Amino acid sequence: xxKEAISxxxxxxxxxxxxxxxxxxxxxxxxxxxVLIERFFGQQVSDLLHLPKMPVLFGILTISKVVAGLxxxxxxxxxxxxxxxxxxxxxxxYFAVVYLLPLIGVGRITAGAANRAAAALARxxxxxxxxxxxxxxxxxxxVWAGMSDYRLITLNLTLIAVLFTLSLNIINGYMGExxxxxxxxxxxxxxxxxxxxxxxxxxxxxxGKALVAMPMDYLTFPLALILGGGAxxxxxxxxxxxxxxxxxxxxxxxxxxxxxIVKSLFENLQVLGGARGIAGQPDWATLPVIxxxxxxxxxxxxxxxxxxxxxxxxxxxxxETAAEAMTVNTRxxxxxxxxxxxxxxxxxxxxxxxxxxxxxxxMFGVQKLAEVLAMVYFGGLNSVYGSIVGAxxxxxxxxxxxxxxxxxxxxxxxxLILVMIYRPTGLxxxxxxxxxxxxxxxxxxxxxx
Amino acid sequence: MxxxxxxxxxxxxxxxxxxxxxxxxxxxxxYSILMLxxxxxxxxxxxxxxxxxxxxxxxxxxVGSGAAALVPGWVVLVAxxxxxxxxxxxxxxxxxxxxxxxxxxxxRASAAITxxxxxxxxxxSNILFLGGxxxxxxxxxxxxxxxxGGVFITNKKIMIVLVSIGLMTTLHQFVTRSRWGMAMRAMAxxxxxxxxxxxxxxxxxxxxxxxGSALAAAAGILFGLAYPVLDPYMGVSFGWxxxxxxxLGGRGSIMGxxxxxFMLGFIEIMTVPGIQIVNRLxxxxxxxxxxxxxxxxxxLAILVFRPHGLFGEPYSAKLRL
Numbered sequence: 201x202x203k204e205a206i207s208x209x210x211x212x213x214x215x216x217x218x219x220x221x222x223x224x225x226x227x228x229x230x231x232x233x234x235v236l237i238e239r240f241f242g243q244q245v246s247d248l249l250h251l252p253k254m255p256v257l258f259g260i261l262t263i264s265k266v267v268a269g270l271x272x273x274x275x276x277x278x279x280x281x282x283x284x285x286x287x288x289x290x291x292x293x294y295f296a297v298v299y300l301l302p303l304i305g306v307g308r309i310t311a312g313a314a315n316r317a318a319a320a321l322a323r324x325x326x327x328x329x330x331x332x333x334x335x336x337x338x339x340x341x342x343v344w345a346g347m348s349d350y351r352l353i354t355l356n357l358t359l360i361a362v363l364f365t366l367s368l369n370i371i372n373g374y375m376g377e378x379x380x381x382x383x384x385x386x387x388x389x390x391x392x393x394x395x396x397x398x399x400x401x402x403x404x405x406x407x408g409k410a411l412v413a414m415p416m417d418y419l420t421f422p423l424a425l426i427l428g429g430g431a432x433x434x435x436x437x438x439x440x441x442x443x444x445x446x447x448x449x450x451x452x453x454x455x456x457x458x459x460x461i462v463k464s465l466f467e468n469l470q471v472l473g474g475a476r477g478i479a480g481q482p483d484w485a486t487l488p489v490i491x492x493x494x495x496x497x498x499x500x501x502x503x504x505x506x507x508x509x510x511x512x513x514x515x516x517x518x519x520e521t522a523a524e525a526m527t528v529n530t531r532x533x534x535x536x537x538x539x540x541x542x543x544x545x546x547x548x549x550x551x552x553x554x555x556x557x558x559x560x561x562x563m564f565g566v567q568k569l570a571e572v573l574a575m576v577y578f579g580g581l582n583s584v585y586g587s588i589v590g591a592x593x594x595x596x597x598x599x600x601x602x603x604x605x606x607x608x609x610x611x612x613x614x615x616l617i618l619v620m621i622y623r624p625t626g627l628x629x630x631x632x633x634x635x636x637x638x639x640x641x642x643x644x645x646x647x648x649x
Numbered sequence: 650m651x652x653x654x655x656x657x658x659x660x661x662x663x664x665x666x667x668x669x670x671x672x673x674x675x676x677x678x679x680y681s682i683l684m685l686x687x688x689x690x691x692x693x694x695x696x697x698x699x700x701x702x703x704x705x706x707x708x709x710x711x712v713g714s715g716a717a718a719l720v721p722g723w724v725v726l727v728a729x730x731x732x733x734x735x736x737x738x739x740x741x742x743x744x745x746x747x748x749x750x751x752x753x754x755x756x757r758a759s760a761a762i763t764x765x766x767x768x769x770x771x772x773x774s775n776i777l778f779l780g781g782x783x784x785x786x787x788x789x790x791x792x793x794x795x796x797x798g799g800v801f802i803t804n805k806k807i808m809i810v811l812v813s814i815g816l817m818t819t820l821h822q823f824v825t826r827s828r829w830g831m832a833m834r835a836m837a838x839x840x841x842x843x844x845x846x847x848x849x850x851x852x853x854x855x856x857x858x859x860x861g862s863a864l865a866a867a868a869g870i871l872f873g874l875a876y877p878v879l880d881p882y883m884g885v886s887f888g889w890x891x892x893x894x895x896x897l898g899g900r901g902s903i904m905g906x907x908x909x910x911f912m913l914g915f916i917e918i919m920t921v922p923g924i925q926i927v928n929r930l931x932x933x934x935x936x937x938x939x940x941x942x943x944x945x946x947x948x949l950a951i952l953v954f955r956p957h958g959l960f961g962e963p964y965s966a967k968l969r970l
Binding site for chain 2: 614
């Protein structure tokens with residue numbers, strides 16, 4: 201039953217009313233049109249609007265830069281020219297001209313054709329339809345990120361954050377524990393995969409000369425990621441086994457202690473570079489690789505949480521005794537959840553190490569924990585959509601508010617507090633990720649008058 | 650290792666542990682009433698230390714310092730501790746109003762997130778208003794060192810340990826002897842039924858936050874006396890470790906939090922000489938910066954074998970998550 205059907209008085213949401221009956225396919229086409237327009241005419245538009253340069257993050261960055269300038273002028277007496285204020289409406293106009301209007305226009309114009317195409321795709325097997333959508337999405341992201349290196353790194357880190365957040369949502373959202381050890385799993389994954397790639401293929405001061413020289417060595421990258429994920433999963437056993445006996449706060453502490461132990465271990469292992477860490481990872485984590493791994497991760501995790509075993513996670517969360525009485529093997533469920541969550545956190549760590557091409561133990565501390573917890577609880581518990589929304593919005597917000605410097609750390613926590621007060625389980629909690637419905641045609645979902 | 654060396658470290662451990670114990674009390678008390686952890690508590694400790702700094706500077710300005718002072722240093726110190734405890738209690742009350750009261754019926758993890766976020770806001774505001782550099786805490790009393798048969802004790806160490814034990818005893822008396830303490834104990838026993846018989850949950854919750862924050866402020870000032878450098882992130886590492894101590898002692902157990910706080914301090918201080926001994930005995934070369942690793946491994950081992958902490962009740966169905 202759709203939300204509209206539950207609350208008859210409200211009708212379809214504002215977004216849906218404006219975009220009309222465009223299916224996901226139509227929206228993706230619209231988004232592709234937007235980025236193509238920006239690719240070929242973005243510079244002219246921004247010149248026309250007298251913006252200093254093309255806005256990188258939908259104009260939000262430009263706006264927060266102006267706000268930061270204003271704040272500095274008010275409180276620190278820095279120079280500020282009134283003409284800069286004109287950038288605020290200019291950024292808005294740029295966003296409307298380049299993104300909003302093409303998205304709505306293309307979405308509405310192609311709605312009929314896109315719905316027919318979506319209906320045709322819906323008759324094909326799900327993977328084929330999904331591949332078409334993903335291909336379109338990848339091309340859009342590729343063109344968007346191709347316009348500046350800053351966008352590329354932001355997009356890469358955001359995709360990794362999505363995978364990392366989702367892997368924590370398995371344990372904190374679906375199974376209802378409060379695990380604090382996820383940065384440790386990420387650290388293990390990052391270190392083990394770096395050990396593999398740097399140790400084998402790169403001359404390095406810490407890990408010595410390259411052991412192997414072979415052509416097309418980047419093909420071993422999946423192996424490195426799997427090794428990293430596997431090592432993280434092995435580390436997760438230390439948390440998973442106590443979780444048989446204890447739950448809630450004590451498990452939270454055990455996992456927190458595990459985080460401190462792993463961080464301290466990496467700080468003290470001089471063979472792994474100690475507190476300085478490992479640098480010089482080969483740059484194998486390109487956008488297509490990350491996109492493919494993250495999509496694969498989302499697909500597998502979604503299949504896992506919608507499977508019988510995944511439903512058992514919810515049973516354990518809601519009432520462990522009742523679940524046990526209903527023949528749920530709680531030990532196996534807990535073990536699987538921790539292993540799967542830690543594996544994907546390790547894979548995310550491996551990707552992170554090869555994007556930044558530098559890791560050190562300080563990156564995986566309590567700060568990282570607060571960040572990923574914020575992403576999980578902001579986006580929504582028990583929901584794949586929620587993790588995507590949480591990771592993308594917190595990452596983009598963090599980047600977009602960067603010019604505000606320290607004030608950023610007042611705005612983001614305040615936002616989170618407000619979300620927690622008004623929606624305590626997060627923005628899109630407890631919603632199933634139904635691909636078939638998301639990709640299907642929209643014609644029949646319009647409210648009947 | 651001779652006895653003197655051990656005694657010296659034991660005294661250091663007592664001092665170090667009393668900070669943990671005072672902070673852990675705040676976690677534990679809030680937990681026993683609301684079954685929630687106040688993750689902003691470490692940063693309340695930081696705020697308390699800074700408030701203490703401000704209060705002591707103002708008092709020193711009024712009464713003067715050095716030989717020309719109107720009153721001796723210890724009077725200023727006592728006044729600083731009392732005023733800062735009073736002021737920091739309001740910080741705790743604000744945290745309760747903003748971050749915890751609106752979330753009384755929400756999942757527990759949501760309140761943990763608001764606590765973490767309030768902590769970040771407190772740190773950031775500190776950097777924003779005070780510029781983020783480290784500040785020196787004024788030395789209110791002259792440091793004197795006593796030599797007791799080879800063991801060196803400063804008067805500050807004695808004072809810190811005595812003041813913290815005094816505060817803990819006062820708290821214990823308050824909780825066990827007074828009417829409000831009885832209300833708190835009743836609330837800790839069952840916070841669903843007890844409000845039905847007329848004990849106001851909100852008042853008790855506010856009081857708990859206030860007392861916990863006041864104790865954290867006392868810990869902050871004592872910390873400032875022992876290690877006279879304050880920085881905005883001092884609450885993060887201390888707070889998480891005191892949180893570990895609170896859990897180790899057993900959720901909601903005041904006595905447990907004190908003992909576990911001292912124990913954690915003891916473990917942390919004693920690992921360094923312990924490693925030295927192991928190195929000397931087996932001719933190894935283990936670095937002494939493994940302190941965190943060893944301390945938390947011990948904590949982990951204790952919790953694996955005693956999952957409900959040292960003095961806590963076993964896991965019960967009463968817990969809401």
